[in-house]
Amino acid sequence: MLADITFFGKAMSLRNAQLEVLTSNLANASTPDYKAKNLNFRAAFAAALQKPGNSVGNTLRYTQYERGSPVGLNGNSVSAEQVMMQITQTALASEADEQFASGAIQSMTNAINTSSVY
């Protein structure tokens, strides 16, 4: 159970880091020569699972430039619509992790309190 909470905790930390990268894309949506970035969640999560405790390590190392997004005349490759969808997806994934972590906490609390029920 504790391992579950750590697992979802790491996933949530990484989703928050991803939200940070996506927000920085959105803030730079009209900056000339800015290129869209995103966190490579799969690689970052695989590395985070190897780390002891609740640490996720340096997530910025797994941040990559987005491939395939068209570059505008001012050298900017951010598509505001695409970034909004990515933010929504990431927030949804983060909420799912929160639900699962909440469930793990709940079942642990139930296990602790069982003696008082019977």
Added chain:
Amino acid sequence: MSLISALTIAGDGMSAQSMRLATTVSNLANANSVTSSTGTPYRAREIIFAAQPLRTSSNGMQLDTVRTAGVVQSNTPLRLLYEPGNPLANPAGYVQSSNVNPIESMVNMLSASRAYQDNVTAANVLKTVAIKTLSL
């Protein structure tokens, strides 16, 4: 905590876009100005955005926020209006007027306001996620 710094980035985005809105509004307000405090006609101003690194990773990847690097004046030629009765007219009867293009300014204003709204939406999403995390 990364959610807090993400909120800071969204806030920086909002302040940058509101600076752009203010500049555009100033251009629109001065679209018909023939003179200014400097004695020359008003020139359209444009704001320059620059990505500002917030953190840099060991492999050189940066997490950027946004800042306004400065304001530049447009170099497009000033408009000449034929107004012989105007006290500011030159001997040929022409008055130099600002080089603001109102259509361009309106489009710029719409774009800035949409970008501002996008940042507000992102800030709302971040807030919701943070509240959900706190209520675990």
